[in-house]
Amino acid sequence: MLLELNNIYKWVQSGGQKIFLLKDINLKVEEGEFISIMGPSGSGKSTLLNIIGMLDVFNEGEYNFLDEPVHSLKEKHRSNLYKQYIGFVFQAYHLLDELTVYENLEMPLLYKKYSSSERKALVADMLDKFNIVGKQNLFPSQLSGGQQQLVGIARALISSPKLILADEPTGNLNSKQGEEIMEIFKELNKDGVTIVQVTHSEKNATYGSRTINLLDGRKI
Amino acid sequence: MYNLYLKIASRFLLKNKLYSFINIMGLSVGIASFVLIMMYVANERNYDKFNGSENVYRVYMDYLEGNTFSPGDAQSYNLSGPTLKKEFPEIKEYVRFFHLQKTTFINENEVFEGNKGAIVDPSFFSVFDYPLVKGDVKDALAAPNSIVLQENLAEKIFGKESPIGKTLSIFWKGETTVTVTGILKDIPKNTHIKNNFLVSFETLKTWKAIPRQYEPNWSQNNFFTYIKVNKNTDIDALQQKIIKTNFEDDLDERHNIESLESIHLNSNKPYEAEANGSESRVKFLLAIAFIILILSWLNYVNLATTKSLERAKEIGIRKVSGAQRPQLIFQSLLESVLINCIAIVIATIVVVFTLPFFNSYTGEDLIVNSAVVLGLLPYLGFIFLGTVLSGLYPAIILSGYSPVVALKGKVRASSNGLNIRKGLIITQFFATIVLLIGTIVVAKQIKFLENQPIGANLDHVVAFNWEVLSKSKDSVLKRDNKLFESELRKLPYVKNVVSAETYPGGGYDNLSSTVGITFPNGTVDENRIFYTYNVSPGYFNLLDMEFVAGSSFLETAKRSSNKIVINEKMAKHMQIANLAEAVDETVKFWGEDWVISGVIKDYHHFGLKTAIEPILIRHYEDKNNLLVKFDKSVTSVAGFGTVLKKVENIWDNAYAQNVFNYTFLDKEFQSQYNEDKNFGSAFLIFTVLAILIASMGLFGLTSYTVVQRRKEIGVRKVNGANIVNILATLNKDFVKWITLAFIVAVPISWFTMLKWLEGFAYRTAISWWVFAVAGCTALVIALLTVSWQSLKAALANPVDALKDE
Numbered sequence A: 001m002l003l004e005l006n007n008i009y010k011w012v013q014s015g016g017q018k019i020f021l022l023k024d025i026n027l028k029v030e031e032g033e034f035i036s037i038m039g040p041s042g043s044g045k046s047t048l049l050n051i052i053g054m055l056d057v058f059n060e061g062e063y064n065f066l067d068e069p070v071h072s073l074k075e076k077h078r079s080n081l082y083k084q085y086i087g088f089v090f091q092a093y094h095l096l097d098e099l100t101v102y103e104n105l106e107m108p109l110l111y112k113k114y115s116s117s118e119r120k121a122l123v124a125d126m127l128d129k130f131n132i133v134g135k136q137n138l139f140p141s142q143l144s145g146g147q148q149q150l151v152g153i154a155r156a157l158i159s160s161p162k163l164i165l166a167d168e169p170t171g172n173l174n175s176k177q178g179e180e181i182m183e184i185f186k187e188l189n190k191d192g193v194t195i196v197q198v199t200h201s202e203k204n205a206t207y208g209s210r211t212i213n214l215l216d217g218r219k220i
Numbered sequence B: 001m002y003n004l005y006l007k008i009a010s011r012f013l014l015k016n017k018l019y020s021f022i023n024i025m026g027l028s029v030g031i032a033s034f035v036l037i038m039m040y041v042a043n044e045r046n047y048d049k050f051n052g053s054e055n056v057y058r059v060y061m062d063y064l065e066g067n068t069f070s071p072g073d074a075q076s077y078n079l080s081g082p083t084l085k086k087e088f089p090e091i092k093e094y095v096r097f098f099h100l101q102k103t104t105f106i107n108e109n110e111v112f113e114g115n116k117g118a119i120v121d122p123s124f125f126s127v128f129d130y131p132l133v134k135g136d137v138k139d140a141l142a143a144p145n146s147i148v149l150q151e152n153l154a155e156k157i158f159g160k161e162s163p164i165g166k167t168l169s170i171f172w173k174g175e176t177t178v179t180v181t182g183i184l185k186d187i188p189k190n191t192h193i194k195n196n197f198l199v200s201f202e203t204l205k206t207w208k209a210i211p212r213q214y215e216p217n218w219s220q221n222n223f224f225t226y227i228k229v230n231k232n233t234d235i236d237a238l239q240q241k242i243i244k245t246n247f248e249d250d251l252d253e254r255h256n257i258e259s260l261e262s263i264h265l266n267s268n269k270p271y272e273a274e275a276n277g278s279e280s281r282v283k284f285l286l287a288i289a290f291i292i293l294i295l296s297w298l299n300y301v302n303l304a305t306t307k308s309l310e311r312a313k314e315i316g317i318r319k320v321s322g323a324q325r326p327q328l329i330f331q332s333l334l335e336s337v338l339i340n341c342i343a344i345v346i347a348t349i350v351v352v353f354t355l356p357f358f359n360s361y362t363g364e365d366l367i368v369n370s371a372v373v374l375g376l377l378p379y380l381g382f383i384f385l386g387t388v389l390s391g392l393y394p395a396i397i398l399s400g401y402s403p404v405v406a407l408k409g410k411v412r413a414s415s416n417g418l419n420i421r422k423g424l425i426i427t428q429f430f431a432t433i434v435l436l437i438g439t440i441v442v443a444k445q446i447k448f449l450e451n452q453p454i455g456a457n458l459d460h461v462v463a464f465n466w467e468v469l470s471k472s473k474d475s476v477l478k479r480d481n482k483l484f485e486s487e488l489r490k491l492p493y494v495k496n497v498v499s500a501e502t503y504p505g506g507g508y509d510n511l512s513s514t515v516g517i518t519f520p521n522g523t524v525d526e527n528r529i530f531y532t533y534n535v536s537p538g539y540f541n542l543l544d545m546e547f548v549a550g551s552s553f554l555e556t557a558k559r560s561s562n563k564i565v566i567n568e569k570m571a572k573h574m575q576i577a578n579l580a581e582a583v584d585e586t587v588k589f590w591g592e593d594w595v596i597s598g599v600i601k602d603y604h605h606f607g608l609k610t611a612i613e614p615i616l617i618r619h620y621e622d623k624n625n626l627l628v629k630f631d632k633s634v635t636s637v638a639g640f641g642t643v644l645k646k647v648e649n650i651w652d653n654a655y656a657q658n659v660f661n662y663t664f665l666d667k668e669f670q671s672q673y674n675e676d677k678n679f680g681s682a683f684l685i686f687t688v689l690a691i692l693i694a695s696m697g698l699f700g701l702t703s704y705t706v707v708q709r710r711k712e713i714g715v716r717k718v719n720g721a722n723i724v725n726i727l728a729t730l731n732k733d734f735v736k737w738i739t740l741a742f743i744v745a746v747p748i749s750w751f752t753m754l755k756w757l758e759g760f761a762y763r764t765a766i767s768w769w770v771f772a773v774a775g776c777t778a779l780v781i782a783l784l785t786v787s788w789q790s791l792k793a794a795l796a797n798p799v800d801a802l803k804d805e
């Protein structure tokens, strides 16, 4: 088992009163799964994804990742777990505008212990795999949305994470570009990468092996 | 990895050109100003420093005034040095200087004027560690009529050939001949006693123009005396012993000593070798240097913090990609170091290129050399520390954003350090207003000094003085002053001609003094120093000095008499209540009787930095200066130049060779304030720079806050706000902040400037409008800077602002 959420609650304090963003979430994810999270806007999908990705904290409940209790880990340890196993893909791509495609791909490696030749090899691999060798010296603003998202995914994959978290990865793309991205996810999943995606599209959800529905912060 | 950081930083700077420009310019200007001022300060503080200078002291005279002694004369007697050395074993050596100003040399008919030097004891070289390039320190100044020339003067006179053994004619109120016995290595310019030649003490014995100075005496104190004490001497104890010893059997004065190194910034006695600097001025400038540098860092902090809001997304992405806080802080710091390094490079270039202008504007003579650079290194450390500190705050803010919040783009100005930014802006404006008030007060004081009536009219009066170098030329004029006078009177525009030893604004040079005087009522005053000089009868009329009793001297065939004119202050000292009664009374000094022929209204002889002194003006036709009063039409019709040329021709017709000098009295009087004017100029420059830095910061800051409030402005406009409303919304905060800065700045600057004004005997008032002008200037500058941005935002189409969300 890759990860397990038990009775997760998250709330924020507003005007002396608790507003619940997530209520009693239980979730098990096995390695190699491809899960889609769906639900209306504001139902807590992104919040849940961020908690799984350890970017956000929760108020109550337990979270075990590869048998490590995330809820009681020190920040440093948690961040090491995260660095090693998790990659993020965003709706708005979130590439660094000042960096070229090549440098965007290289960036996460700089925060991990890779030698410069290893970095070169890994980046070259990714550029190859996603067919963007010709674009490596361009800046994000010179790419189409679909191409930017390709770079975003490549960046998420570069340090070979076990788990890819994607928050509406096709939200800003047209349907053809979206389909390509989903095909790539399918391929990745076949290669053994676990994927959790948030999506509004029923069609995209069918790429996954399982769908979780949220409503008002509760799993239904 | 560092490569990448640098790459990112430089691309970021290139992409955000306005931000980078404002930041780098602000820092460059700040650092350049800081370095310039530090160079100036270092130069001032390094006066008279040489190997062993810490053991050298100057002997000066204290005079009893009332019940307390106060410094009365920077010069002492020719017996002072030898006596002190004999009396106190801790004194190793002494050297006496008889100062020779405006000395002329002639070598084979070539004339070299305007040299400053001194007649000194042979011991000069054991007190002052100035090396000889040629000659031997042991005997260079031993023989009479020996001269040691400074390298550059020797080269000027003799060119490349060796001057040793050559003879020279030297003119100083008369001629003598000297032989060159040594070449002195050029002395650094920052010494309070600048000599480009030294003449042996024995020369005094025969130099006719300088009588009564050679024989040991306790009556002529015309010598600067320096003593060198043994290492580890308890200098306070020595000073106490010197103060307590009465060498000359005169209880109304005493000897005192002061450290050589402290003279330039701390001594301001009568008869100084030159007008000295001032410690308080140095401190003021130091404060300004630090204010400007800190202002530019505050600017950086402010801009970088504001800009960091825009970079929140970047931080979010980095964190999501695995960056940890220290790495992000490091990167951000690297960026600020990069910006500062660029600024330091630009500042260095700016310093090198502006130094000549700075020098000519402030009258300094600063240079960049390895010693200066070495001296500045500790400050470089300070600059570096400031860089790191100013980079740290934005770095901490920046790296602290939570990735979830940052990626949503929800980091808002209000949530992060807004209070700190407000504080920074208030501090900047506080400093700006303080500097503005300072500038205005300094300017006002200088204007006050210049415009205050001085009790004499110096307009269109020119003082001519000259040295006759050879008399071979045959002429009707001969050496007769009277004939010169009548010849001059024939020139157009000349209204009056009179000879005088000195004049208002002539300083202590050419002014004699007496301590010990018997008043008409028989009281003897032996405490106070009284100044006196010679003039011809027409002097008072020429300078429009007003008599309150009696009148000027009568013209006599002898051209001198025992008559004197005194000023009101003198009369008051003599306890004469009814001034009319002073006339024909007798005063005794210098062992002679002097009869008062008139009392003039008090006038300022020394400028308004000091109080009016009692003065005794004696009747004697001194050839030192010929004062010529020109008609005021001379400037508009003929121009001074042509008239002065005619005067010079009269001299040239009389003497084959002469040195001809003239001075405009009004200009010379004003030149007493030169130091203050230079200070005012420096103050003004740096205030303008400070304002520039502060406005750049404000400009940069508003350009971002306005961007951030674009949506708010759009919503307000859609809901009916007009441009004035929007401007008011955007600007009212700044008005509030500046008001706050103003309230803090007023008492502080008021107090500081009051202290500064204490250095002047006559001072302007710090009127309320000074504060009003400073406050309004700051406000107007700030509002203009801010409105430039706000107006753009207020005029923008709200639809554009609202649609991208």
Ligand SMILES: Nc1ncnc2c1ncn2[C@@H]1O[C@H](COP(=O)(O)OP(=O)(O)OP(=O)(O)O)[C@@H](O)[C@H]1O
Residues within 6 Å of the ligand: A012, A019, A021, A039, A040, A041, A042, A043, A044, A045, A046, A047, A048
């Ligand atoms: N810091 C916060 N303070 C208060 N409310 C918050 C905060 N963060 C999120 N929320 C609220 O929590 C709810 C869930 O937000 P979340 O972003 O997870 O929704 P979502 O399901 O991803 O919606 P969408 O499909 O629009 O992306 C929303 O109602 C949001 O307003």
Ligand SMILES: [Mg+2]
Residues within 6 Å of the ligand: A045, A046, A047, A167
């Ligand atoms: Mg969402």
